Amino acid sequence: MSLSNPLQITLQPSGHQFETDAQTTLLQAALDQGFMLPYGCRNGACGSCKGKVLSGEVDYGAARDGALSAAERAQGMALFCCAKALTDVVIECREVGAARDIPIRTMPCRVESMQIVGQDDVMLLKLKLPANERLQFLPGQYIDILLKDGKRRSFSLASPPHQEGFIDLHIRRVPDGHFTGHVFDGMKVRDILRFEGPLGSFFLRDKPESNAVDGTERPALLVAGGTGMAPMASIIQHAIQVGSTRRMALYFGARTRADLYLHQQILDWQKQLPSLEYVPVLSDPAPQDDWTGRTGLVHHVAMQDIGNLSGWQAYVCGAPAMVDAAKKDFTQAANLPIEHFYADSFTYSAT
Ligand SMILES: Cc1cc2nc3c(=O)[nH]c(=O)nc-3n(C[C@H](O)[C@H](O)[C@H](O)COP(=O)(O)OP(=O)(O)OC[C@H]3O[C@@H](n4cnc5c(N)ncnc54)[C@H](O)[C@@H]3O)c2cc1C
Numbered sequence: 008m009s010l011s012n013p014l015q016i017t018l019q020p021s022g023h024q025f026e027t028d029a030q031t032t033l034l035q036a037a038l039d040q041g042f043m044l045p046y047g048c049r050n051g052a053c054g055s056c057k058g059k060v061l062s063g064e065v066d067y068g069a070a071r072d073g074a075l076s077a078a079e080r081a082q083g084m085a086l087f088c089c090a091k092a093l094t095d096v097v098i099e100c101r102e103v104g105a106a107r108d109i110p111i112r113t114m115p116c117r118v119e120s121m122q123i124v125g126q127d128d129v130m131l132l133k134l135k136l137p138a139n140e141r142l143q144f145l146p147g148q149y150i151d152i153l154l155k156d157g158k159r160r161s162f163s164l165a166s167p168p169h170q171e172g173f174i175d176l177h178i179r180r181v182p183d184g185h186f187t188g189h190v191f192d193g194m195k196v197r198d199i200l201r202f203e204g205p206l207g208s209f210f211l212r213d214k215p216e217s218n219a220v221d222g223t224e225r226p227a228l229l230v231a232g233g234t235g236m237a238p239m240a241s242i243i244q245h246a247i248q249v250g251s252t253r254r255m256a257l258y259f260g261a262r263t264r265a266d267l268y269l270h271q272q273i274l275d276w277q278k279q280l281p282s283l284e285y286v287p288v289l290s291d292p293a294p295q296d297d298w299t300g301r302t303g304l305v306h307h308v309a310m311q312d313i314g315n316l317s318g319w320q321a322y323v324c325g326a327p328a329m330v331d332a333a334k335k336d337f338t339q340a341a342n343l344p345i346e347h348f349y350a351d352s353f354t355y356s357a358t
Contacts, residue, residue, distance in 0.1 A: 015095040018042060019061060021102055027092055032068065034087040038141070041169045041248035043103040044087060046143065047110065051075075051089040056100075059083050063096030106208055109143050113153070118198045119173060123191070125268035128180045129234060130190050131165075133173050134200065142204065144168055146211050146245040147238040147322065149351065150176075150204030152186065160186045163324070163351060164205065165237040167244035177237040177268075181355070209351040211242045212320065213253070225320040225347065226254035228313065230306050230333055232325025233261060235353060236269050239324065247279045256284040256313070260305025260325070263289060264296040286312065306333035316343035323350040 013026035027036035047055035054074035068089030116134040151159040166175035181187045231239045261267045288305040292298035323333045330352040337343040
């Protein structure tokens with residue numbers, strides 16, 4: 008962000024810092040920078056974003072009395088969804104670090120754009136949220152699309168939490184699939200969907216206290232099979248946004264070159280995130296691919312490269328067989344502590 012008169016905001020106890028201007032609320036500025044403060048209504052009514060101003064001056068904005076009493080104001084409390092900085096400010100606030108801190112909501116959304124990629128079997132779907140709504144989630148979590156017959160279908164959020172107004176999904180077509188078939192054959196731009204979320208405990212642990220080894224942050228091994236790349240896309244874009252320097256190694260596995268549907272995008276992300284290593288792996292390259300890169304099972308290639316995973320943290324996403332094999336091999340053959348293995352297995356709904 009390039010600001011003419013930047014004001015510095017410091018979050019305590021984390022010490023996170025960023026710049027803002029006098030027109031942007033403290034909550035908005037923090038979210039735009041990828042820092043996850045709790046919030047609810049975002050218009051001064053619910054009090055979910057309440058915290059203390061430790062130093063500096065703020066304009067309290069339109070905080071309602073019911074959500075912020077005069078006594079609380081006198082103690083230095085503010086609603087960060089309304090408050091704007093007038094000077095450099097230090098605020099005390101809880102940063103969302105666990106899925107339980109985030110309310111699960113049901114929301115409508117509208118299909119904004121549809122792009123078919125891969126072997127014509129992956130749909131990049133952009134969904135527009137209702138005006139002034141934002142979905143709070145941790146990078147890696149998923150939503151359930153609610154179908155008219157009461158059934159639900161799970162899809163990982165591929166966009167990062169700081170993306171305003173839209174969420175992205177990567178949907179693989181399942182042969183004879185009820186919902187994914189509709190996505191490819193019936194869905195149109197402007198169609199309305201309903202979803203519930205955010206859901207799941209698969210998300211990037213990026214608080215040093217949750218993953219430190221010998222005083223330094225554990226590097227993160229990201230292993231994606233097919234559209235298992237979707238939550239990794241969210242994690243990587245979040246890391247870029249917060250200026251992460253944590254070492255990340257992404258292994259993206261697919262059958263053929265055409266199935267590496269996000270390859271070019273990942274190379275572009277790498278330019279913005281020097282700490283990201285990227286290894287594409289094909290299990291069954293086509294003769295016309297002229298593939299000179301790595302081949303085999305994606306998690307085996309990661310093990311060949313890294314060897315001992317005892318100091319790592321692993322995030323694995325994709326088909327259930329791949330996730331199961333990675334869990335077994337990483338923890339038994341490569342010494343990954345089981346508590347540092349995180350996965351979302353792309354199972355499907357029971358009929
Ligand atoms: C937490 C979570 C996150 C997920 N995230 C994603 C994502 O980001 N992108 C994505 O593409 N998928 C994702 N999935 C998988 C996705 O939910 C299913 O592919 C989807 O529910 C299939 O719906 P459908 O109505 O098209 O298929 P259904 O009509 O339910 O199934 C049709 C037939 O296909 C088989 N089938 C269904 N799904 C699969 C599958 N995934 N693999 C193999 N066979 C299947 C079933 O046996 C069934 O007989 C995720 C799953 C979970 C649990």
